[in-house]
Amino acid sequence: MTTINTPSNCSSSTKTQRLSLQCEQIDRDTTTIRSLDWDRSRFDIEFGLRNGTTYNSFLIRGAKTALVDTSHSKFHSDWFSILHKEIEPKAIDYLIVSHTEPDHSGLIGALIELNPEIEIIASKVAIKFLENQIHRPFRSKAVKSGEELDLGTNPVSQTAHRLEFISAPNLHWPDTIFSFDHGTSILYTCDAFGLHYCSNDVFDRDSRAIAADFRFYYDCLMGPNARSVLQALKRIDSLPSIKTIAVGHGPILREHLSLWLNNYREWSSKRSQGDKYAVVCYLSQYGYCDQLSQAIAHGVSKAETQVQLIDLQSTDAQELSAIIGEANAVVVPTWPSNLNIELQSSIGTLMAALNQKQWIAVYDAYGGNDEPIDVVVSQLQSLGQKEAFAPLRVKCEPDGNTYQQFEEAGTDLGQLLNRKKNIASIKSLDGDLMKALGRLSGGLYVVTASQGEGNGRRRSAMIASWISQASFQPPGLTVAVAKDRAIEAFLQVGDKFIINILREDNYKGLFRQFLKRFPPGADRFAGVGLLEDVATGGPVLIDALAFLSCTVKQRLETPDHWVIYAIVEQGNVADTEVKTAIHHRKVGSNY
Template sequence: MSPSSAAGRLGLQQFAMAADSLAIRSLDWDRDRFDIEFGLRNGTTYNSFLIRGERTALVDTSHAKFRDSWISTLQNLVDPTRIDVLVVSHTEPDHSGLIGDLLALNPELEIVASKVAIQFLKDLLHRPFRSQAVKSGSRLELGVNPDSGINHQLEFLSTPNLHWPDTIFSYDHGTGVLYTCDAFGLHFCSDDSLDSDPEAIAPDFRFYYDCLMGPNSRSVLQAIKRMGTLPPVRTIATGHGPLLQYHLSRWVEDYRSWSQQRNRGQAYSAICTISQYGFCDPVSRAIAQGISKTDAQTQLVDLRATDPQELTALVSEAQAVVIPTPPAAPDGELQQSVGTMLAALHSKQLVAIYDAYGGDDEPIDTMAAQLRQLGTRPAFAPLRIRETPTEATYQRCEEAGTDLGQLLMRARTIQAMKSLDASMDKALGRISGGLYVVTAAQEGRSSAMVASWVAQASFQPPGVTVAVARDRAIEALLQVGDRFVLNILSQDNHQQLLRHFLKRFPPGADRFAGVNILPSAAPGGPVLADALAFLGCCVRQRLEAGDHWVIYAEVESGRVADQEGQTAVHHRKVGNHY
């Protein structure tokens, strides 16, 4: 195991996680981005597993950046030619990056995966290999380990879209270990290989769910339902972060309750993607994440992996549909899927389109014209991507999704505003607050919002709380460990700033254009030159509170511009909307 004090490094960790079962964890201590749009605060790990029965199986490989160290570690554990089976949970490169290297060492290796995964690997590896396609209920006999006497038999569950279209779970009847790859994982790198400290990993566990699993909450519930058919699960061996063993019921129940919350109604948005084409996958997830922030429901739909009947149902029943530009010359199956998708659209739906940026896309204007001919209504302006996506690109996609989600939720929001008791509503409105502008910036991304639900929360260390609506664009920049600036507005000089930051910005717009900024005044976000004072803050905790997040942050710096000035105060008449 590598010492955790080293900086900017990769490491390998191995340990016995069950009888005849070893975990090999590739530790990426300082990775701060995943798929570009997914910011990491605590690095990540890529986990693979070795199971020894009468036959030997390896579950997943690792990221290509670990090629030398991972292969060397594996060779010290087992002769690669003695590995009989490689179970590929899914083909995302961070888990499949060394399959080619493994086949070079053992050409007779049999790859066990879903049918879709095997097809992806054929296109990826460009070499013949032995394979076996499995689905829910399929079993693989590894036999009895001669030392322990335990019979290892793997049972497979088909769990597409968690979060890859070709995902499978593998359950070892001999040990009660469920291998889930991305599901139930988290991007968290530490020397602790198990979930011994749940509170330390809980924020990252939730953030990971929101970004990767939440957009497919229907699929999450189906996976949990299938897990219920298995004998007791003793350990969830995830593809990222610590393995889950001490608090299993908590993690599974979290997934269940969060997914049920996202599926309270029937209306949803179908976010179509073409797996492993251009930037479809991260762009579609960014749009879905933006929609989900409004409590509107989403369903990612992979045009490669979804069968025609299911594709027709998912698209035709959606309230809104977001589609990518497909290849100008798609293969036969993909062309059929695109045709099925277009045929399922109808005039009552909101439909939007985004550039896949795959190098050979159908022109986005041609697709937009085709959608107009079908009589659909635009959900948002076409998202044109003309260069390799950056964090700002993904922020624009997320904000477009949030705008769509707010549009879909408008009727429910109005109904909720009318549902409160009038007397209580007026009384709640008598709670006054100051006026502030919260600003945040991170490596090419920036945002701002007007806030009035702000309060000092502690003396030592100095701390404040800020309530942030779930559908605010800035919410993504206020995760644990992030920094922001709280700009306190002046009673005598706040109207212009208030008007500027209260207006509706189009997706990706620069919220600070035309605003006077103090250069390098505080880390975390712009300091407004016309503010009465500012506080530089670092997020320490996030509390889920109804339709808002309550952000608790420690104050790290601050300055007052006008010692005699007074904070602008906001008085409301009602308490059920801003």
């Protein structure tokens, strides 16, 4: 077994962007080239990247050789020099493109230049996308679920490598295919089952270390397509036993395979329940539309409402019409003025399928100055649709605040669809039991959090009373935060935040301020006296009695809240003579 490990000195490395490459054999005739992006910053691709990421590609050698995916273009020279050490690029027969998102397909053009004879194997939609992406002729073959590519038998290991393709649309791109190697029982899934986690561990050795990032990645990227996840799981259930899931991001899954598969099954089944759903439409090849739509969809699913992301460019007309027609809410992006014929027809199908009972909303996909958001809004208004939230405008390159605003708008929409159901389920609770539960009381606090810097800084706050000390050494506490709270996005493992303890003799002003109904992305601190630099994690309220600066260590999921366990690292009291404001309730069915 040959293993070449090339730590950071093999790569271009700057203080702000540490990049490195790793090349290791993972099974018979199968090698991974992992591009390690240690510092890929938050909001660069998703809305919560904490531990960098990796882009994994794989070389499979039977009698013929296939490469599964390439890498991000930022790894160009180092990636090719590692590839050259493994194989002469001209000797690669096939490039399997699991989907065409640039972080995996960024080097395809350069590879074709080195090997114009290479045959690209991908879904039909992916090949069409690639034609627009790489602007040079290439050999290709479109494959569907169940089709196979026989790489033949490796002359040394005598292993026959036969690849079977499984269509997995929307995971998370519309053009995704999985590939299963019958010779090694490795399933190549690219984005699905992945996680943004950069470490030198090639495999998922330490499941506890990566569990929070695995969940966060699922929630942001896969959860909004839970139905598609279930369909893909059904398809892979018919494969012979899978030994390894070779993901495109993060450690390769082998040691705890059933845990990860069961997680996907359980989370996706839960998200597919309920009769109401919202559709968030996007254009996968246009501007920031893909990421912005994800932020909205993630927000919708935070409110435990079903959501489906639909790519207008690649969804077939009949399917589009059925999904839109039955949706309870539809969120529509703006589109470029120079529409091609296919997109024109998709927009036509979309408009025709809308009905007046649905909630509707529009967001700017940001692709230049050619986006007529007001035109789209008035077109929809003329159809008599009810507006779920005000049009989301994007004036310049999206930053953390933009994604926060989009996520909050999505949550408002999810809450709108579930309002009646939630009221009914609270009414159905046992009255006596609720009165007894209501005798539990707590203090009154304002949780504040701030992340990012300069113009990209974003902040949030909420009134809380479900806070309790949970450990002495180190000092720790729990905060129960509803799953659909805006501030929940700031309370992931590793995040810092502040608890402001309110004073018994002066809490009403702050209480009123933070219980206002804020529109998506609004500054919750306008007009509030703040001490910005006293503690890390968020602003301290000038009128608070005391503050605690905390770091999130663990998150425990309950049906409707996350219980956040955090370590307290700093704290101070403004006036030791004053008592904490206490909150007494009558019933346990509200705070």
